[in-house]
Amino acid sequence: MSSNVVVIGGGAAGLAAALKASEEKCDVTLIERDSDVGGVLNQCIHNGFGLDYFKKNLTGPEFKEKLKEKVLSKSNIKIKSGAFVHSVEKDKNIVFIDRNGVNNLKCDSLVITTGAKERPFTSLGISGKRLSGIYSAGLAQKFINMMNLRPGNSALIVGSGDIGLIMARRLTLEGVKVEGVIEIMPYPGGLQRNIKLCLEDFSIPLYLSRAVKYVDGDRRVNKIITTKVDDKFNHIGGDDITFNVDTLVSSVGLVPNVKPFEFLEHSAGFSTTNKNRTSENWIFSAGNSTVVFDLVDYVAQEGEKAGYMAALQAKNDLSPAGKIKLLPGKNIGILYPSYIEKDYESKIYLRARQPMEKGVLLIPELGIEKEFEDIKPSEMIKIKVPAFDKNTDRIEVNLNELK
Ligand SMILES: Cc1cc2nc3c(=O)[nH]c(=O)nc-3n(C[C@H](O)[C@H](O)[C@H](O)COP(=O)(O)OP(=O)(O)OC[C@H]3O[C@@H](n4cnc5c(N)ncnc54)[C@H](O)[C@@H]3O)c2cc1C
DSSP, X not given: OEEEEEEEOOSHHHHHHHHHHHHTTOOEEEEESSSSSOGGGGGOOSXXXXXXXXXXXXXXXXXXXXXXXXXXXXXXXXXXXXXXXXXXXXXXXXXXXXXXXXXXXXXXXXXXXXXXXXXXXXXXXXXXXXXXXXXXXXXXXXXXXXXXXXXXSEEEXXXXXXXXXXXXXXXXXXXXXXXXXXXXXXXXSSOXXXXXXXXXXXXXXXXXXXXXXXXXXXXXXXEEEEEEEOTTOOEEEEEEEEEOOSEEEEOOOEEEOOTTOTTSOBSSSBOOBTTOXXXXXXXXXXXXXXXXXXXXXXXXXXXXXXXXXXHHHHTTOOOXXXXXXXXXXXXXXXXXXXXXXXXXXXXXXXXXXSOEEEEEEEEGGGTEEEEEEEEOTTSOEEEEEOOOOOOOSEEEEEEEEOO
16 A cells, blocks of 8 residues: 555644645545544534634534545545554554554655643642542543533633633533632633633633642542642642532643654654654654644644645655754743744744733844734744745744833
């Protein structure tokens, strides 16, 4: 078996990549481990997807169906679902397992769009018993939205990122009494619109600078003791709040899924250039397997670019240019991509380390200086940089607060 371009993972990034590569007249095989494509979109039944990409306010499943419809209309895309990629060999052989057993698929170029996985609650090292009633937010969401199961009667949400906020609302709508959302940082982790729509509209309290101290219960959670933290996250005694709930929903972040492709350069996610190229010239990556994006629109746009580049690579139309390291400087939390190939335009995405009323983004090597207002770590800042021919071996990005 062989295909010009293989795409691993059929979420928003993978569907967009397959589509774009097929438009470049390549034979494409899309491999997805689940029974259907769509990835995390399938369980996100709330709206807020596609405002930029489709210019419509869609739910996750609607966004997926619109992309999938386009993919299905292409005769040069084959979808293999229920197929798990076990390994990628350096001679461009993809090994995947499906109901027929172990299969080999040769390709000219590859796009990896394997998304992100949830950071488990156990990674927080919180003391307490091994009790039932502790769920990751994604699992609780899957139970409610896809399996029609209610995970408990009363809940505390740990983590105020968008997923935690959306789950607070969803659980409330399903009749679960959500007693609050706690957040270890002194500011909320999610988008402002979600604070309003998911917490304020349902009178769900948000507790900032607060962490779980102990989880108690008898086989099932019945008590969660929380405490105030200082700016170094040390527990401060004397201000404990106990929540008498039977469910803890942990929403403490996503981590790009780089397994089983760790032979590629990665930090949290795959390190890619602005052409979505990884440390192997013939392998590209996009979406949450590179960095956790806040909006699916960015994921799909990056997926399209990765598919386009992979198609050029498959046709031997993409010559590797020198890579310039993009370095996070002052106040920069997350920065994407990791490298710039200077003969092509870039979209640089970043997250600030802390909220700022006003800040100036400085990229001295490229002469960029741009002011932003109301900066929040939860909302990515995006800037376009045209191709350039200046000689430099590093580009540093800084965000200075303006008082
Ligand atoms: C709860 C939640 C709410 C969100 N709300 C919004 C919102 O309101 N608006 C918005 O714009 N965005 C929202 N997002 C963000 C957006 O949904 C995601 O950024 C986007 O869908 C991620 O797409 P992806 O293709 O990178 O990853 P995924 O959707 O995770 O897709 C990865 C795919 O790869 C497959 N895969 C992984 N490993 C293998 C393997 N070895 N072999 C085969 N297949 C494999 C997986 O099964 C999966 O289908 C939300 C995300 C979450 C989790």
